[in-house]
Amino acid sequence: MIEIKNLYKSYGKTEVLKGINLNLEENKIYGLLGRNGAGKTTLLNIISNQIRKTSGEVKLYGENVFENPKQVENICIVKDSGFGMEEIKVKKIFEAARMLYKNWDEEYKNQLVKEFDLNVRKKYNKLSRGNQTKVGLIVGLASRAKLTIFDEPSLGLDAATRYKFYNLLLEDFENNPRTIIISTHLIDEVANLFEEVIILKDGQVYIKDEVANILKKGYFLNGKEENIIPVIRNKNIIHREEFGNSIIIGIFDDLDEREKSMLRQNNVEISQIPLQKLFIYLTENPYKGGHVYE
Amino acid sequence: MSSQKRIIKYQLNEAFKALAVFWGILLLVDVLGFIGNIYYNNMWTFGIHASTKISIVGGNTVAIFIFFIVYCYTRYYEDFPIAICLSVTRGDYFKSVVLENIIVSFFVALIEGILLKIEPYVISAAGSTPLQDFSIFNTKTDSLIYIVLVMFIAFFINVSFWTLVAALNYKFGYRFWIAISALFVLFIFMLNSGTLNFLDTIFSKRWLFFGVLTVACNVASYYITLNTNVKHRVG
Numbered sequence: 001m002i003e004i005k006n007l008y009k010s011y012g013k014t015e016v017l018k019g020i021n022l023n024l025e026e027n028k029i030y031g032l033l034g035r036n037g038a039g040k041t042t043l044l045n046i047i048s049n050q051i052r053k054t055s056g057e058v059k060l061y062g063e064n065v066f067e068n069p070k071q072v073e074n075i076c077i078v079k080d081s082g083f084g085m086e087e088i089k090v091k092k093i094f095e096a097a098r099m100l101y102k103n104w105d106e107e108y109k110n111q112l113v114k115e116f117d118l119n120v121r122k123k124y125n126k127l128s129r130g131n132q133t134k135v136g137l138i139v140g141l142a143s144r145a146k147l148t149i150f151d152e153p154s155l156g157l158d159a160a161t162r163y164k165f166y167n168l169l170l171e172d173f174e175n176n177p178r179t180i181i182i183s184t185h186l187i188d189e190v191a192n193l194f195e196e197v198i199i200l201k202d203g204q205v206y207i208k209d210e211v212a213n214i215l216k217k218g219y220f221l222n223g224k225e226e227n228i229i230p231v232i233r234n235k236n237i238i239h240r241e242e243f244g245n246s247i248i249i250g251i252f253d254d255l256d257e258r259e260k261s262m263l264r265q266n267n268v269e270i271s272q273i274p275l276q277k278l279f280i281y282l283t284e285n286p287y288k289g290g291h292v293y294e
Numbered sequence: 295m296s297s298q299k300r301i302i303k304y305q306l307n308e309a310f311k312a313l314a315v316f317w318g319i320l321l322l323v324d325v326l327g328f329i330g331n332i333y334y335n336n337m338w339t340f341g342i343h344a345s346t347k348i349s350i351v352g353g354n355t356v357a358i359f360i361f362f363i364v365y366c367y368t369r370y371y372e373d374f375p376i377a378i379c380l381s382v383t384r385g386d387y388f389k390s391v392v393l394e395n396i397i398v399s400f401f402v403a404l405i406e407g408i409l410l411k412i413e414p415y416v417i418s419a420a421g422s423t424p425l426q427d428f429s430i431f432n433t434k435t436d437s438l439i440y441i442v443l444v445m446f447i448a449f450f451i452n453v454s455f456w457t458l459v460a461a462l463n464y465k466f467g468y469r470f471w472i473a474i475s476a477l478f479v480l481f482i483f484m485l486n487s488g489t490l491n492f493l494d495t496i497f498s499k500r501w502l503f504f505g506v507l508t509v510a511c512n513v514a515s516y517y518i519t520l521n522t523n524v525k526h527r528v529g
Binding site: 048049050051052067068069070072073075076077079081082083084085087088093096097099100101102139145 | 381386
């Protein structure tokens with residue numbers, strides 16, 4: 001559905017995206033993860049025709065996206081920064097969205113307004129941060145765009161509203177399948193939504209894989225160092241913590257049954273690294289995303 | 295409906311809402327002007343006048359030109375960010391702006407033209423002498439079609455110019471005003487030194503000059519719009 005080839009974007013002398021290559025399939029939920037400044041928002045803004053690329057290709061259904069009305073109308077981006085116009089009533093934003101999105105579902109919008117208890121008569125800039133986010137979420141959900149992008153969809157929302165949104169998103173995705181990209185820092189909360197995860201690091205795609213495959217490679221090994229090291233020689237170490245005589249080592253690599261049983265025999269506890277921690281360790285600078293015991 | 299048609303429909307919807315409010319207020323002011331002239335004839339004259347001749351509707355042109363400035367700025371500071379954020383391409387947006395400018399200019403010219411044609415009867419009935427010679431047309435001798443056409447051209451030139459100003463201002467922010475100030479100082483300097491005398495020749499071919507100006511404004515606005523990103527608040 002989306003094909004990105006050698007995508008570069010610079011702001012002056014600062015290169016934000018350094019040769020992104022990606023292929024995204026139709027009707028899947030993708031999680032876009034990355035540290036601050038990794039280039040997530042820039043990538044999403046380029047995909048949705050909000051800003052120009054420096055070079056490279058972004059194609060949707062085989063056609064270039066930039067300034068292509070036929071493809072741009074299939075995209076809805078919900079930005080944490082709002083709509084670029086603050087002095088506007090919420091109902092006017094919805095009115096504009098109703099007229100501009102070809103698949104807009106007005107009935108669903110009304111249902112969501114009630115569900116989120118939103119006052120549409122207020123001006124956007126008079127709303128709390130959480131309520132401003134709700135406006136974006138309603139636009140994203142009711143747009144029914146074939147590619148819907150949520151950039152930081154949980155900003156300012158309390159836990160109850162966040163979970164309400166995740167449930168609504170899943171429910172709507174089942175009824176109206178489409179491609180959804182969610183960029184967020186609250187990874188563990190939404191990990192169950194993602195079918196695939198894309199991790200950006202230093203303006204490049206560092207990992208793109210199914211969540212299950214990524215989690216399958218992330219292990220915490222807790223025990224004595226001398227019992228762990230022989231087994232994980234040549235493995236990709238992403239974390240290390242010492243607790244008195246024992247250590248916790250995080251690895252991001254394959255661990256076969258023989259290796260697991262050897263570790264267990266040596267009283268080494270094996271547990272899975274949660275996605276959020278895995279993301280932190282993989283993108284942390286000291287390990288540069290991996291370190292190997294020779 | 296295509297994306298282009300949807301943005302045109304949206305823009306026209308917004309424009310007609312603004313026009314309805316604008317003309318509602320303006321017509322009320324005109325009516326009050328007529329009443330004022332009848333009751334306070336000896337103290338003040340409302341509208342524009344030349345010796346004993348008066349025109350209240352003629353005074354609308356000042357309000358119309360101010361309306362066009364506000365209207366053009368609203369297009370870039372309000373509708374442009376909303377449209378781009380809601381998946382409209384810049385190209386489609388600009389095309390809708392030009393079409394809307396044409397329709398709005400025509401609509402305003404039509405209403406103003408009709409009012410100018412009716413006004414002399416009302417003023418005469420009230421016992422005053424109507425002003426009918428407006429330099430570029432005469433409401434007594436010229437047909438309604440001619441008057442509307444002349445005003446439409448004048449309004450469209452004006453709206454094209456202010457569209458360019460609004461587009462530049464949105465793109466460059468405060469830097470635009472610095473550039474305008476610098477150009478103004480340069481202009482005054484060149485005017486005093488006689489460097490701009492060649493403008494007399496250009497102005498003598500008025501229609502050609504304004505034709506070129508309108509096309510140049512629209513072409514420049516198009517390229518500026520294509521290269522403008524939506525501005526978001528910081529934080």
